[in-house]
Amino acid sequence: xxxxxxxxxxxxxxxxxxxxxxxxxxxxxxxxxxxxxxxxxxxxxxxxxxxxxxxxxxxxxxxxxxxxxxxxxxxxxxxxxxxxxxxxxxxxxxxxxxxxxxxxxxxxxxxxxxxxxxxxxxxxxxxxxxxxxxxxxxxxxxxxxxxxxxxxxxxxxx
Numbered sequence: 001x002x003x004x005x006x007x008x009x010x011x012x013x014x015x016x017x018x019x020x021x022x023x024x025x026x027x028x029x030x031x032x033x034x035x036x037x038x039x040x041x042x043x044x045x046x047x048x049x050x051x052x053x054x055x056x057x058x059x060x061x062x063x064x065x066x067x068x069x070x071x072x073x074x075x076x077x078x079x080x081x082x083x084x085x086x087x088x089x090x091x092x093x094x095x096x097x098x099x100x101x102x103x104x105x106x107x108x109x110x111x112x113x114x115x116x117x118x119x120x121x122x123x124x125x126x127x128x129x130x131x132x133x134x135x136x137x138x139x140x141x142x143x144x145x146x147x148x149x150x151x152x153x154x155x156x157x158x
Contacts, residue, residue, distance in 0.1 A: 074119040
């Protein structure tokens with residue numbers, strides 16, 4: 001029974017296949033196939049860099065009429081210390097300008113409270129006035145030094 005059904009389906013498919021195909025005539029293409037040349041190099045061309053182009057300005061560039069100034073522009077910092085030791089104040093002031101700090105052991109434990117705004121020189125002056133010490137800002141060696149007033153008198157009062 002199974003073989004009979006399989007045979008029937010096969011015969012019906014063989015008869016139906018030619019009837020369901022296209023009825024148009026076969027179209028031939030008379031154009032020759034496209035053929036490319038054989039490659040001469042194995043790698044792509046290298047990219048071109050630094051193409052120079054000569055440009056002549058329409059006129060010369062005028063010189064700047066601004067006078068030259070030797071004063072350095074210093075950034076403005078906000079320093080706020082509440083009951084800190086002078087050693088901590090020296091470290092805070094030096095770190096604003098990325099300098100190293102030194103504080104004399106004679107005044108290291110003295111306490112200071114300050115809240116001010118200004119350049120590193122102005123902050124040093126205000127700390128000097130409030131604490132009664134000498135603050136040296138050495139821009140050449142990038143160092144801030146806190147010294148007692150006695151050490152800077154070169155032994156005159158000793």
